[in-house]
Amino acid sequence: MDDSQVAVVAAFLAAEDVRSFAAEPRAAGGGVR
Amino acid sequence: MIRMVRAAAPVDPAPRHREFVALGARCFTRVSYTEWGSSAAERTVVCAHGLTRNGRDFDFIAQRLARAGMRVIAPDLPGRGRSEPMRDWHEYATPLYLSVMSGLIARLDVEHVDWIGTSLGGHIGMELAALPGAPIRRLVLNDFGARVAARALQRISAYLNADVGRRFASIEAVEEHLREILAPFGTLTDEQWRHMAVHGAIDAGNGGLRLNHDPALSKMFWWPIVLDIVLWQVWDKVACPTLIVRGVDSDLLAPDRPAWSVTSSSRTADTRPP
Numbered sequence: 001m002d003d004s005q006v007a008v009v010a011a012f013l014a015a016e017d018v019r020s021f022a023a024e025p026r027a028a029g030g031g032v033r
Numbered sequence: 034m035i036r037m038v039r040a041a042a043p044v045d046p047a048p049r050h051r052e053f054v055a056l057g058a059r060c061f062t063r064v065s066y067t068e069w070g071s072s073a074a075e076r077t078v079v080c081a082h083g084l085t086r087n088g089r090d091f092d093f094i095a096q097r098l099a100r101a102g103m104r105v106i107a108p109d110l111p112g113r114g115r116s117e118p119m120r121d122w123h124e125y126a127t128p129l130y131l132s133v134m135s136g137l138i139a140r141l142d143v144e145h146v147d148w149i150g151t152s153l154g155g156h157i158g159m160e161l162a163a164l165p166g167a168p169i170r171r172l173v174l175n176d177f178g179a180r181v182a183a184r185a186l187q188r189i190s191a192y193l194n195a196d197v198g199r200r201f202a203s204i205e206a207v208e209e210h211l212r213e214i215l216a217p218f219g220t221l222t223d224e225q226w227r228h229m230a231v232h233g234a235i236d237a238g239n240g241g242l243r244l245n246h247d248p249a250l251s252k253m254f255w256w257p258i259v260l261d262i263v264l265w266q267v268w269d270k271v272a273c274p275t276l277i278v279r280g281v282d283s284d285l286l287a288p289d290r291p292a293w294s295v296t297s298s299s300r301t302a303d304t305r306p307p
Contacts, residue, residue, distance in 0.1 A: 001151075001175055002220045005278050006094045008293050009173050010101060013078065013147050018274040018295050 048092070050115070055136040057111070057119060057129050064133055065115035066108035067092075070099035078147045079138070080107040081154025083176075084189060085196075085246045087114030089232035090151070093225060106146075108137055110153075112247035114232070122249035130157045138168055151175040156264075163270035172275040176217070179268035183261045185217075185284040190254035197248045200241040207234040207242055217284050271296075 001009065015021030052065040067088045078098055080091035088107030095105040109116040111133060112125060119125060134157055138146055145168040150158035155177030162169040192214040201207045208230035215229070237243035275296045 001094065001218075001278060005175075005219075005293070006097060009094065009149060009175075009276065009278065010097060012173065012274075012276045012295070013076065013098070013103070013171055014101060018276075018297055021295070 048095070052115070053136065053140050055111075055133040057124050057132065059124065060120055062111050062119060062133070063117040064108060064111060064137065066106055066137065067095070069095040069105040069107075070103055072104055074102055074104035076102070076147060077104045077106060077141055077143045078149060079134070079141075079158075080105060081134070081148065081150040081157050082107070082110065082113070083152035083154060085113065085193065085244065085250060086151070086229075087232060087245060089114065090229060091149070092228060092232075094149070103147075106137070106141060108134070112250060114245055118247035118249070122247070122252045125247075125250055125253055127157070127160060131160055134161060144168060145170045147171045147173070149173040149175065150177065152177050159264065159267055159271060162273055162275075163267045167272065169273050172271065172273050174275065174277045176279065178277055179264045181262040181264075182284060183258050186254075186258045186262070188284065190258060193251045193254055196244055197251050200237050200243055201234065202241060204230050204234065204242065207244070 012018070012021055049068045050065065051068055052063055054061045055064045056062075065088075080088065080095065082088055082090050087109045091105070091107040095107055098105050110130060112118040119129070130153075148158040148162065148169050148171070150156070150173065152175070155174035158169065158172050159174065159177070159179075161167050162172045196214075199210075201210065204227075208226050211229055211233060212226055221229075233245050234242040235245045276293060277296075278293045
């Protein structure tokens, strides 16, 4: 994983819930299903 | 809102090497792992590596997560890194990996863990998370999903068999080789490639080096791989939020996948990733 992917992983693990995680600006580029 | 977990104690920047004995199908085997962060941390993250790699691949992300207050556990699967090779290569299969990782989780003395898995490590995490009562809170699949492309498995099979008996004259030669066969890992820094080479090779005698895994792993790939591996029956049973991360140059996941995608804990046919 490169640094940007590591940042996404760290944010995903730290988020209180996945939908709030997806709403964060850093989440641009992905999506929630 | 994103909330970073607070450390229960200052983070020790040095990794701690530990080992335990786990049960395979026909024997016990010694399994090593690297631990980062406080053992009293609120969150514990298990990082499981790919087919021929080892837990030291996660040193960089482990340090980052430990600084954020998490405890990180990066095992070497049997036959890789510091862990003991299996006496019978037939054991290198999913039942062994699930048994060993179950033993590891039990050893950690926590109610649940988060799981980051690359390739094979992602498969193990997905299989575990699909079982009723699985102690996995969140799952991260790095370059792994419910459909694994046959062409990627063919590529892995080719280099795995070609590497049997291969010797390297220097750590630079190991790094050059890893940069070639692991190119789908994406954009890594020079420091990261060297790190993977240093921990991915061991003394082969006569001053040479060889890759740090049991050569018998290649026997799992002796037969032709023709079809994609499809694991929807496993995916649909995963009961925790899941993040799939796709490398820019990945060939394991479809090229039209987004860089990452999240699936909530509720699975339906509509939540299957492309």
